[in-house]
Amino acid sequence: MTNVSAQMVKTLREKTGAGMMDCKKALGETNGNLEEAVDWLRKKGLSAAAKKADRVAAEGLVAFAVKEGAGALIEVNAETDFVSRNEVFQGFVSALASLVLEHGDDIDALKTITYPGTERNVEEQLTHNIATIGENMAIRRAVRVEGADLVVPYMHNSIAGSLGKIGVLISIKSDAEVSELEMLGKQLAMHVAATAPQALSVAELDPTSVEREKNVLTEQAKASGRPEEIIGKMVDGRLKKFYQEVVLLEQTFVIDNETKISAVIEKKANELGKQVELTSFHRISLGEGIEKNEADFASEVAATLGS
DSSP states (O other): OOOOOHHHHHHHHHHHOOOHHHHHHHHHHTTTOHHHHHHHHHHTTOSGGGGGGGSOOOEEEEEEEEETTEEEEEEEEESSGGGGGOHHHHHHHHHHHHHHHHHOSOHHHHTTSBOTTSSSBHHHHHHHHHHHHOSOEEEEEEEEEESOSEEEEEEETOSBTTEESEEEEEEEEESSOHHHHHHHHHHHHHHHHHHOOSBSSGGGSOHHHHHHHHHHHHHHHHTTTOOHHHHHHHHHHHHHHHHHHHBGGGSBOTTTSSSBHHHHHHHHHHHHTSOEEEEEEEEEETTTTOOOOOOOHHHHHHHHHTO
16 A cells, blocks of 8 residues: 555645545545545545536636537536636536537536546546645536537637637538538627527527417507407517517627528528528527626635635
């Protein structure tokens, strides 16, 4: 068994916040390997990192990775925005985006894949990062697309290259040259980042969402006291406006604020004399839908320094 020194125990305590005897035992069980000892404590629930699991993780980063005809997006959350500037965390999120691109977007399956450059799997690396960086973290969601002629990524509020706050992937089918479509793809991706459409086409809208909206519009129209035949026309008109707000192909292009997206694509196809089809889009906005505890900035700093 490796001789465990007082300095080794001190270093492990500083990293994990675990008790002295627990740190000594962890180092003994892992033959003095500091990183493995951190993981051992975490698995036993003895590391201070284990206590962080209940904290709300709504910050963090979104990352993308692309290759010919395929792309991936992933969101990894942490507790504070400070972590998004941590190089270790940035490297972790970027690596996960590449793994999603290669292996797929099933999070449970992703966690079992060997993390590059280590003998740990992704879940064990996540645990290690929680213990060493000092914040709760979570791999929240991912998406992978393939089979397109061109996948164009865009990152809004980019922190470093493919890392940022709002990630978008645009998939295009066309027999045109990639160079002829890249600008269109980037502009469409920027549009999606800005408008957050719910669906590509009216047919792809969630029927429940449409029915709910239609019921609301009908009640509003009835409140006007108009005849039934007028009410029907009012609902149809307002439903059309609803589609223009939430359906990508029906939206007005933010670049010129006048042309419908479907017309923008049609115009490009006519210019090139080739088929151009927008087949899908994906958008991940950091922390979307997570109920975050409200705290002032000073409290957030204090909490971070005290972790």
